[in-house]
Amino acid sequence: MRALTTAILSFVALANAGCSDSTDGNSAAAGTSAGGSAFAGTGAVAQGGTSGGAVGGGGGAAPVGGASAGAGVGGSGGAAAGCAIPAQNEEPPSMLSQTGCVDMANPSKPLPGFIPYSVRSPLWSDSAEKHRFLRIPSGSKIHVLDCTSPADSAGCAADTIGGDDGHWQMPVGTVLVKNFSLGGKIIETRLVMRRSMTRWLFYSYEWNDAATEASLLPDDDVGKARQVGAQTWQYPGRSQCTQCHTPGGGFSLGPSTPQLNSDFPYAEGAMNQIEKFKQLDLFDAPPKAMTGYPDPAGADSAEARTLSYLQVNCAICHRPSGEYSGMDMRWGTAIANMNLCALSERDAGKNGLPKYRVVPGNPLQSSMSFRVHALDELRMPKIGSNVVDPVGAKLVDDWITAMPAAACPPQP
Numbered sequence: 001m002r003a004l005t006t007a008i009l010s011f012v013a014l015a016n017a018g019c020s021d022s023t024d025g026n027s028a029a030a031g032t033s034a035g036g037s038a039f040a041g042t043g044a045v046a047q048g049g050t051s052g053g054a055v056g057g058g059g060g061a062a063p064v065g066g067a068s069a070g071a072g073v074g075g076s077g078g079a080a081a082g083c084a085i086p087a088q089n090e091e092p093p094s095m096l097s098q099t100g101c102v103d104m105a106n107p108s109k110p111l112p113g114f115i116p117y118s119v120r121s122p123l124w125s126d127s128a129e130k131h132r133f134l135r136i137p138s139g140s141k142i143h144v145l146d147c148t149s150p151a152d153s154a155g156c157a158a159d160t161i162g163g164d165d166g167h168w169q170m171p172v173g174t175v176l177v178k179n180f181s182l183g184g185k186i187i188e189t190r191l192v193m194r195r196s197m198t199r200w201l202f203y204s205y206e207w208n209d210a211a212t213e214a215s216l217l218p219d220d221d222v223g224k225a226r227q228v229g230a231q232t233w234q235y236p237g238r239s240q241c242t243q244c245h246t247p248g249g250g251f252s253l254g255p256s257t258p259q260l261n262s263d264f265p266y267a268e269g270a271m272n273q274i275e276k277f278k279q280l281d282l283f284d285a286p287p288k289a290m291t292g293y294p295d296p297a298g299a300d301s302a303e304a305r306t307l308s309y310l311q312v313n314c315a316i317c318h319r320p321s322g323e324y325s326g327m328d329m330r331w332g333t334a335i336a337n338m339n340l341c342a343l344s345e346r347d348a349g350k351n352g353l354p355k356y357r358v359v360p361g362n363p364l365q366s367s368m369s370f371r372v373h374a375l376d377e378l379r380m381p382k383i384g385s386n387v388v389d390p391v392g393a394k395l396v397d398d399w400i401t402a403m404p405a406a407a408c409p410p411q412p
Contacts (some may be wrong), residue, residue: 002263023180030193034296036188043409053369055187068180073096076147080118082098082099082100082101083099083100083101083111083113083135083196084099084100085173085193085195085201086193086195086201087177091216091219091296092201092216093216094190094205094214094215094216095214095215096189096205096213096214096215096216097213097214099191101175101177101189101191102177102179102189104212104213107131107179107186107189108131108179108181110133110389111133113135114134114135114175114177115132115133115134115135115277115280116131116132116133116264116266117132117133117134117254117255117260117264117273117287118132118260118262118264118273119132119254119259119260119402120258120259120260120261120262120292120294120295120308121259121291121293121294121296121308121309121311121312122312123253123254123296123312123313124313124381124385124389124392125180125384125385126182126233126234126385126386126387127182127231127379127387128180128181128182128187128230129180129181129184129232130178130179130180130181130263131178131179132176132177132178132179132254133176133177133178134170134174134175134176134177134255135174135175136170136171136173136174136212136282137171137172137173139175140171140173140174141171141282141283142168142169142170142171142255142277142282142283143168143169143171143283143285144166144167144168144256144283144285144287144288145163145165145167145168145169145288146165146166146288147165147167148288149165162396163256164256164311164330164331165290165332166256166257166258166287166288166290167255167256168252168255168257170194170251170252170255171186171194172194172195172197173194174193174194174197174252175191175192175193175194176191176192176193176252176254176255177189177190177191177192178192182228182229182231182233183228183229185211186207186211186356187206187207187226187228187233188205188206188207188214188233188235189204189205189207189214190202190203190205190206190213190236191203191204191205194251194252200355201253201296202238203216203217204216204217204235204236204238205217206224206226206235215243217235217237217238218237219237219238219239220237220238220239221238221239222237223235223236223237224237225386231386231387232317232386233386234383234384234385234386236383236384241270244316244317244383244384253316253375256290257274257287257288257290257294258290258293258331259292260273260274260277260292261273261274261290261291261292262292264276273383274287284292293311293312293331294307294308295308296308296309296391296392296395297391302395302398302399302402303399303402305395306395306396306398306399307331309392309396310329310333311329311330311331311394312332313314313389314380314381315328315329315330315331315380316330317381317382326343327337327339327340327357333407335403335407336408337406339357340357340358340368340408341357341358341360341406341407341408343356343357343365344356345357347378348367349373350378351376351377351378352370353367353371353378354366354367354370355367358400358403358408359400359408360403360404360407360408361400361401361402361403361404361405362400362401363396363397363400363401366400367402368380368396369393369396369397369400371387372389372393372396373388373393375388
């Protein structure tokens, strides 16, 4: 896996590759098997047939989640049917039921071979309830980034493909599933698939009103808005995906040691998620101990919860290697080094936007507060949200209010 990590670092140019299918450059289509698509070549993925997603060109064992996984990862063992990663320039199935990635009768339940997981500090998704699952190919391992290790120092650099300390670098062939529900009704399923060392694929499916089927949304950079009850739900376009799923963030945003260092209610009983993945022998090496991110709605200090919120909701883009690298809101970055203080807003004055990003003690004069409350083009996060997060907005406001003047140099 460390060899895979090293190889990944040479593909920084992927940042602008987009979300839709295109030629991978290091894998070639090898035809179609009975169960799905197959790929040959370096780092390629075999899907379908009896392999069910083994790494390599010639099949292999069933994906993780067989007999050794037991009820804790979704029940019975055996290969997960379907859920093949599309081959080069192929569209995925137009209907979610044809992908084999979701239990259509009960989307909150993982299929055999998929491991359910949760995160400590969730991304704000307009109050939607989310269920998350992942599957990695049999025999593959997850490499956990350790920024204190010389072997991982390149992966932790600001301008490379890697992620934050403790980020889980997923092997080729990984499939992540996230289901979104509003008011107890499922509305969207997103699939995130690692097709090769250089390509991640992102697909969104819209569930019908009867919650019996979901349709693939078009490949565009606009997405789709839909009225769900009293709010507008925004489905992302595929080319919008890489605005968040960036090389510097490691592409897969959720799975990390600080995010999964908590108990999960598995079928056989609650267990720490890190220990569960160790039990299933899914790491190439035991991950180092790391404190979990504080729950923004939890009982930790207000500052710790705010910094956790910024890490998950803002640092996706606001980091040295992000889309908006002028600020650094990553966990562990000192306030003085976030580039929030004494800096003028580019759009200052537009729609009432304050002049400075942060004015200690005064959220009303701080554009950071303004943006998390805004519902127009000045809103942050920039895409994927049409509803103000009451917990997050209050955290930001209280954090700025309590910020001592010494935290920032005097404003001119």
